[in-house]
Amino acid sequence: xxxxxxxxxRAKARREKRKRQVFQVTxxxxxxxxxxxxxxxxxxxxxxxxxxxPSPLDTWRxxxxxxxxxxxxxxxxxxxxxxxxxxxxxxxxxxxxSSLMGWKYTADTAIASGGPxxxxxxQLPGYCYGYGIHLLVTIVRILIGAALGTVLGLTIGLSSxxxxxxxxxxxxxxSFFGTAPIFIAAPFFVIWFGVEIPxxxxxxxxxxxxxxxxxxxxxxxxxxxxxxIVESALTLGGxxxxxxxxxxxxxxxxxxxxxxxxALAGAWGLGVLVEVLGIQVGGGxxxxxxxxxxxxxxxxxxxxxxxxxxxxxxxxxDGILLVIIRFITRWSEAGRRLGL
Amino acid sequence: MSRVVRFExxxxxxxxxxxxxxxxLQDVTFDxxxxxxxxxxxxxxxxxxxxLRVLAGLQPPTAGQARLGDQVVEGPGADRAMVxxxxxxxxxxxxxxxxxxxxxxxxxxxxxxxxxxDRWLEAVGLTDFADSWPRELSGxxxxxxxxxxxxxxxxxxxxxxxxFGSLDYFTRRNLHEVLLxxxxxxxxxxxxxxxxxxxxxxxxxxxxxxxxxxxVDDIPVRLPRPRDEDVRAxxxxxxxxxxxxxxxxxxEEEATKV
Numbered sequence: 001x002x003x004x005x006x007x008x009x010r011a012k013a014r015r016e017k018r019k020r021q022v023f024q025v026t027x028x029x030x031x032x033x034x035x036x037x038x039x040x041x042x043x044x045x046x047x048x049x050x051x052x053x054p055s056p057l058d059t060w061r062x063x064x065x066x067x068x069x070x071x072x073x074x075x076x077x078x079x080x081x082x083x084x085x086x087x088x089x090x091x092x093x094x095x096x097x098s099s100l101m102g103w104k105y106t107a108d109t110a111i112a113s114g115g116p117x118x119x120x121x122x123q124l125p126g127y128c129y130g131y132g133i134h135l136l137v138t139i140v141r142i143l144i145g146a147a148l149g150t151v152l153g154l155t156i157g158l159s160s161x162x163x164x165x166x167x168x169x170x171x172x173x174x175s176f177f178g179t180a181p182i183f184i185a186a187p188f189f190v191i192w193f194g195v196e197i198p199x200x201x202x203x204x205x206x207x208x209x210x211x212x213x214x215x216x217x218x219x220x221x222x223x224x225x226x227x228x229i230v231e232s233a234l235t236l237g238g239x240x241x242x243x244x245x246x247x248x249x250x251x252x253x254x255x256x257x258x259x260x261x262x263a264l265a266g267a268w269g270l271g272v273l274v275e276v277l278g279i280q281v282g283g284g285x286x287x288x289x290x291x292x293x294x295x296x297x298x299x300x301x302x303x304x305x306x307x308x309x310x311x312x313x314x315x316x317x318d319g320i321l322l323v324i325i326r327f328i329t330r331w332s333e334a335g336r337r338l339g340l
Numbered sequence: 341m342s343r344v345v346r347f348e349x350x351x352x353x354x355x356x357x358x359x360x361x362x363x364x365l366q367d368v369t370f371d372x373x374x375x376x377x378x379x380x381x382x383x384x385x386x387x388x389x390x391x392l393r394v395l396a397g398l399q400p401p402t403a404g405q406a407r408l409g410d411q412v413v414e415g416p417g418a419d420r421a422m423v424x425x426x427x428x429x430x431x432x433x434x435x436x437x438x439x440x441x442x443x444x445x446x447x448x449x450x451x452x453x454x455x456x457x458d459r460w461l462e463a464v465g466l467t468d469f470a471d472s473w474p475r476e477l478s479g480x481x482x483x484x485x486x487x488x489x490x491x492x493x494x495x496x497x498x499x500x501x502x503x504f505g506s507l508d509y510f511t512r513r514n515l516h517e518v519l520l521x522x523x524x525x526x527x528x529x530x531x532x533x534x535x536x537x538x539x540x541x542x543x544x545x546x547x548x549x550x551x552x553x554x555x556v557d558d559i560p561v562r563l564p565r566p567r568d569e570d571v572r573a574x575x576x577x578x579x580x581x582x583x584x585x586x587x588x589x590x591x592e593e594e595a596t597k598v
Contacts, residue, residue, distance in 0.1 A: 226428070228424050228426045231396075232424055232486075233430075234416035235397075235417070235420060235421055236442035236490065237418025237442045237446055237493050238441070238442070242445040247430065251432055253432070331431050331432045331433075332431065
């Protein structure tokens with residue numbers, strides 16, 4: 001084989017890798033198209049779901065229209081919400097930015113409108129605000145909880161490899177809570193921390209749940225590293241520190257990363273569930289409000305749009321995570337399949 | 341030649357799940373001289389790997405001791421790097437990082453580490469694959485990585501536990517040549533466990549024969565090198581083979597049938 005032939009073979013391999021990547025994106029897009037097509041079909045008049053499920057377009061219109069300031073909700077609770085500046089109501093971009101910037105900016109524009117404020121600004125009920133800020137608050141809470149739980153779970157799990165006493169203390173506790181579905185613990189968290197400290201309740205529960213999962217995954221990942229590899233490291237002069245750094249840390253990444261995906265997927269559901277149970281701000285609270293207003297014409301679109309938002313968000317975040325994980329673990333079989 | 345390894349009245353007794361005691365090693369005593377290529381031969385389950393693991397410090401003996409120089413072996417260390425039967429190359433490290441592992445653990449400076457790694461990668465013919473992942477290499481190439489990693493840490497004694505057992509005939513022969521070249525060049529002491537008599541005859545200065553955990557014979561192999569087919573078919577070589585087979589309880593007729 002000449003060097004030109006070798007170059008040809010390599011170019012062909014690169015082309016095939018790109019082809020595989022194009023196929024993967026195409027399948028993903030086809031899946032999305034299929035999802036929206038089925039949704040649209042079951043929302044058509046004549047379908048048994050016609051009254052329960054609005055079309056994707058109506059859902060989107062409702063979601064976008066309520067993202068910055070939710071007029072649909074404010075109308076129901078008009079006595080409790082101050083007027084907002086017309087610019088805020090009519091300009092979707094302004095709605096989103098005002099929501100993202102937080103309560104203060106929204107409050108300032110409310111005052112600027114000259115309208116009376118029946119309650120202190122910043123302490124308005126959740127239904128006075130658009131969906132954007134609620135959804136953002138939930139996302140931030142869940143991500144903080146998942147990050148805290150991951151750090152805690154990994155610290156406890158990996159340190160238990162070095163200090164077996166940690167495992168002796170923590171494993172029975174984790175096993176006890178781990179055997180009961182975490183969703184059973186959710187109401188207790190709401191009662192314990194109450195709706196007064198929503199940050200503690202949502203973040204606390206997600207942290208607790210993620211810590212348990214990541215503890216088990218990190219332990220299992222370390223146990224699954226072949227003994228021969230650790231022994232080989234020892235005979236090459238590996239110290240506990242170098243073995244931890246160069247064997248256990250990289251070797252446990254695939255399983256820990258897989259565990260994190262599972263934990264985060266559960267955390268979305270768990271975080272929203274806790275908010276539905278009584279927290280006054282967040283996407284789950286919006287679902288609770290619309291559940292209360294179920295007789296209203298906008299309710300199906302509101303509920304479907306919020307649920308779809310979280311579903312799509314979870315899928316998108318998981319997809320991003322998957323790409324990152326595959327890059328980090330490109331040494332493994334998964335990396336090979338992706339052509340990295 | 342000076343003595344580098346000594347086994348003194350070594351016993352290793354394991355308790356089987358049934359409660360029965362199994363003597364993996366029974367009163368094994370012998371010395372290994374510096375620069376020797378020693379092959380430990382025996383049937384499966386007759387104590388070869390246990391003997392090696394005791395010397396590696398991975399298995400404490402029940403009685404007796406293994407000595408490396410004047411030191412009693414009490415744990416693993418880079419002075420006895422080991423190449424294992426199974427694939428123990430770190431899959432998450434590039435080939436270069438694998439070879440560097442022991443040097444990193446010993447806090448060798450970056451410059452020295454790079455120089456040493458390059459040297460051993462070249463010695464095993466993997467310079468062009470330094471930045472490859474182990475999964476991109478064949479089984480034989482991964483064994484070369486393991487061999488380079490063991491050589492790079494600079495230990496005087498290299499332990500090898502049936503390292504080429506899972507490879508095909510041609511790859512194995514190729515790796516025998518690589519190993520013998522390295523041995524000649526470095527004068528390291530190599531302690532090689534195998535159940536393959538032909539492999540022992542190609543490689544060894546001396547064959548230690550184990551049967552049921554006992555040292556049953558210590559056979560010097562004074563055949564000329566390189567030990568090609570002609571040498572292995574010569575009368576002295578055949579004589580050694582017959583001796584080994586007899587000790588293992590296999591007649592020539594049985595061996596031919598196998």
